[in-house]
Amino acid sequence: MSDYWTTLASLVGMLAFCQTILQLVFPPELRLTVIHFLTRIRHVFSSHIYFDITEIDGVNTNELYNAVQLYLSSSVTLNDAVSSSNNNNTRLSLTRVPNSSSVTFGLSNNDRITDVFNGVTVLWEHVVVQRQVQSFSWRPMPEEKRGFTLQINKRDKTLVLDSYLDYIVGKSEEIRRRNEERLLYTNSRGVSLDSRSHPWDSVRFKHPSTFETLAMDPVKKKRIMEDLREFANGQGFYQKTGRAWKRGYLLYGPPGTGKSSLIAAMANFLGYDIYDLELTEVQNNSELRKLLMKTSSKSLIVIEDIDCSINFTKRGKFKKKSGSYDPDLTNGSGLDEPGSSVTLSGLLNFTDGLWSCCGSERIFVFTTNHIEKLDSALLRSGRMDMHIHMGFCGFQALKILLKNYLRIEEDEIDGDVLKEMEEYVEEAEITPADVSEVLIRNRSDSEKAVREILSVLKERCTLNAADTILVLGVRQT
Numbered sequence: 001m002s003d004y005w006t007t008l009a010s011l012v013g014m015l016a017f018c019q020t021i022l023q024l025v026f027p028p029e030l031r032l033t034v035i036h037f038l039t040r041i042r043h044v045f046s047s048h049i050y051f052d053i054t055e056i057d058g059v060n061t062n063e064l065y066n067a068v069q070l071y072l073s074s075s076v077t078l079n080d081a082v083s084s085s086n087n088n089n090t091r092l093s094l095t096r097v098p099n100s101s102s103v104t105f106g107l108s109n110n111d112r113i114t115d116v117f118n119g120v121t122v123l124w125e126h127v128v129v130q131r132q133v134q135s136f137s138w139r140p141m142p143e144e145k146r147g148f149t150l151q152i153n154k155r156d157k158t159l160v161l162d163s164y165l166d167y168i169v170g171k172s173e174e175i176r177r178r179n180e181e182r183l184l185y186t187n188s189r190g191v192s193l194d195s196r197s198h199p200w201d202s203v204r205f206k207h208p209s210t211f212e213t214l215a216m217d218p219v220k221k222k223r224i225m226e227d228l229r230e231f232a233n234g235q236g237f238y239q240k241t242g243r244a245w246k247r248g249y250l251l252y253g254p255p256g257t258g259k260s261s262l263i264a265a266m267a268n269f270l271g272y273d274i275y276d277l278e279l280t281e282v283q284n285n286s287e288l289r290k291l292l293m294k295t296s297s298k299s300l301i302v303i304e305d306i307d308c309s310i311n312f313t314k315r316g317k318f319k320k321k322s323g324s325y326d327p328d329l330t331n332g333s334g335l336d337e338p339g340s341s342v343t344l345s346g347l348l349n350f351t352d353g354l355w356s357c358c359g360s361e362r363i364f365v366f367t368t369n370h371i372e373k374l375d376s377a378l379l380r381s382g383r384m385d386m387h388i389h390m391g392f393c394g395f396q397a398l399k400i401l402l403k404n405y406l407r408i409e410e411d412e413i414d415g416d417v418l419k420e421m422e423e424y425v426e427e428a429e430i431t432p433a434d435v436s437e438v439l440i441r442n443r444s445d446s447e448k449a450v451r452e453i454l455s456v457l458k459e460r461c462t463l464n465a466a467d468t469i470l471v472l473g474v475r476q477t
């Protein structure tokens with residue numbers, strides 16, 4: 001029996017060898033046919049199964065080819081390739097695509113690379129051959145015919161077909177988003193929404209804010225990150241529970257506490273684009289609806305200073321008897337006053353109502369400096385999934401800012417100074433923006449910066465105490 005397998009293996013080996021020789025001997029026109037023929041014979045006897053993923057499928061670009069290319073070019077795979085002894089001779093090509101923020105690695109022509117998925121090893125080969133006589137096509141074809149051949153063991157066929165290819169597609173999407181710079185969209189007044197033109201203007205968006213640089217309580221930060229991660233990976237959950245795949249965050253707090261910085265960090269974390277919706281530029285609810293319908297999935301739809309951009313009084317009406325506010329006392333269309341400004345019901349129709357199901361994987365973020373001014377309908381539970389208070393700088397946040405701007409760790413600061421900082425920072429009621437300002441001014445001299453921060457904190461505490469005494473005095477008189 002073992003003789004049989006040895007003979008078979010040598011036969012397969014010989015065929016592979018012949019194939020290489022023929023590749024060198026035959027003219028290009030004949031080469032492809034002969035290689036095809038030999039490959040077929042080899043596949044019949046082999047314990048492996050092969051899948052060809054060509055770059056162009058008929059006349060259409062094969063999405064799977066692009067996905068595989070991107071997947072194999074990811075740095076993880078590169079590391080695997082370099083560390084694997086089988087891949088000592090693997091050649092990698094380096095590319096940098098337009099708008100990309102990083103260099104990507106690709107498999108050179110006719111080179112191979114192994115990959116391991118769920119304990120199963122597979123082999124990828126990048127096959128590039130000259131295209132034969134140019135057949136008629138509506139669009140010019142590349143001179144080379146490119147494709148990937150995936151070699152797997154026949155027994156692993158189910159695993160590969162069921163999950164490996166899906167995994168590659170998902171991973172490539174992730175890499176694409178990570179490599180590309182974000183886009184920041186904004187709307188402007190007077191855009192003809194009825195025309196076929198896109199109603200949003202976009203610019204490249206490269207905000208450096210990340211969760212690492214964001215100064216806020218680490219526990220709160222972790223909770224937000226987990227929530228975002230769960231949302232982004234939650235397609236199955238939202239489908240199973242019959243909910244629209246969207247989430248709403250309300251960020252509130254005084255100016256300069258990092259609301260906009262948090263939005264940028266969220267976009268960078270998820271790799272989403274941002275639609276900065278300027279509500280004051282939107283003339284009515286139907287225009288709003290058209291704008292929102294033109295947003296893509298995997299995006300953050302942001303309305304900053306929502307209390308200043310929407311006229312809450314135009315939404316529901318107060319019930320005469322109870323004096324309470326009833327959000328449903330509006331006409332159902334959301335067009336409370338045709339042709340007039342946007343109303344809250346118009347907005348909620350999109351974040352909450354039937355329209356919220358148009359498009360998926362979208363996050364709404366509203367910000368305000370005055371949460372007390374917001375309509376109770378917007379605040380009621382279930383409307384905005386998470387209310388995030390961005391407050392004055394706490395001790396943990398202060399340490400993050402010191403690290404960001406001065407590149408110093410906690411243990412590099414004098415223990416007594418650190419203690420004093422901890423003592424004063426809460427009472428000082430200073431915003432992270434004000435702390436940043438002091439640190440930027442003194443960034444070349446970290447000792448001076450630390451001293452100055454401490455003196456600013458003390459100064460603020462004294463001022464706040466004086467204010468409190470003044471207010472108490474006024475109240476008593």
Ligand SMILES: Nc1ncnc2c1ncn2[C@@H]1O[C@H](COP(=O)(O)OP(=O)(O)OP(=O)(O)O)[C@@H](O)[C@H]1O
Nearest residue numbers: 213214215254255256257258259260261432433436
């Ligand atoms: N929590 C924070 N972490 C890191 N940097 C911060 C933070 N808060 C403020 N900053 C710094 O202060 C600047 C202003 O912050 P940001 O614009 O995010 O505040 P905001 O809360 O959106 O203010 P506004 O309410 O006026 O829009 C930022 O550019 C950033 O450098």
Ligand SMILES: [Mg+2]
Nearest residue numbers: 259260261304
């Ligand atoms: Mg802001």
